[in-house]
Amino acid sequence: MSVKRPKGTQDFLPAGSPGFSPEFGASNLNFLTATAQQVLERAGAKLIFTPVFEEAELVKRGVGDSTDIVRKEQFTVSHHGDHGGYILRPEGTASLMRAYMENGLKQLPLPLKLWTHGPMFRAERHQKGRYRQFHQLDYEIIGSDAALVDAEAIALMWNVIEALGLKHARIKLGSIGDAADRERYNAYLRERFTPLYDQLSPDSQDRLTRNPMRILDSKAPVDQELIADMNIQPMLDFLGEEAAAHFAEVQRTLHAWGIPFDIDPTIVRGLDYYRRTAWELHHEGVGAKSALGGGGRYDGLAQALGAKDPIPGIGWALGVERLLIAMQDEGLTFPAPPRPALFLAALDADQLAVTAELALGLRHLAQVEFAYRPLKMKQIFSEAERRNAVWVGFLGSDEAASQTVSLKNLDTGEQRVVAQAALADVL
């Protein structure tokens, strides 16, 4: 049997492949990245790349060891003889904060805006929109706790969505409060869940002692059914004065800028580093349970990673595959991948070298392909058509003698004979 790709992963294919589906089109991935790049770099974000594997400790301390990501979904990386303490990164925020701290990035103008994109890994159960290797577009702004920064981060996510042409995404906005607010909320949840201990999933029984808030984003059906019947007070009811004022300021600013959002008092997010502003972006095309993106403030993250003083930060990530699914759902079209401006071929072996030289000499201008062996006239046209070339050009002995090329435009039918030296003008 031939070797297959691992479950929950995708091959991103060139358009036209038999196995092609638009959400996994290689050039669509590029299109999303280029769109995000334009929006984010105009706001001053700097591109950064970090390794796809990290110390397991980074994720344990950053994302939190009571989260599903750490408890169930880690891909560990080992190689012969090492300590085996590496994992494939499940997200980018902890890595970016690590890189910020490790490389003295605070020397750059603050707050520092960073953006990155690339594959992330979570060993989740595979279903539509949920993969084991997926891609994120990630924006972070580090070094300020101003509400204006929160509002701008949310606005930038919205701007990316608008630039892609998506019309039916909705922002669900909440706040997770400060550390003390979370503690009060956890105490409340502990009180509510303790009498029902026996009905919780084994994981949630464990969460009850370590971090009851994580019970609320449990994926276990028994937990979800229980929670649905409990009429639990939302996190938003537990905000302290400062966090509430900050949250109100974020909302006021978003209103002033015309960024649409709904308040969702129940947002808790699935990662432990969040403080204050937290949000998710939803879209019917990917289903209610799967967000297109999510983000939030993480003022406690740096200290969890070993910083002496707190470093405030906020950011978001959009799921690339889910964006592509949503775009398809809305019937949006993707830009067509570039097509050859010219396909050149020789009729006889004698003209092969000239066609190759001409093709190479034109590539600073346009996409130009050529045939690697002499072809019959019919083959030349069918090869050019299969490649979707604009012009097809061929050389036989006549063209070689007169140093010309015979051309036909496959879009318009126009035919010309041009001097080889003048080919560039046609393109």
Ligand code: HAM
């Ligand atoms: P997250 O909510 O865990 O946040 O993931 C962000 C997005 O990544 C999700 O909304 C979803 O679109 C996509 N995603 C997550 N898991 C999968 C999966 N298994 N398959 C397909 N797509 C997936 C974070 O990762 C935070 N680092 C976001 C952030 C940045 N917060 C602050 N800064």
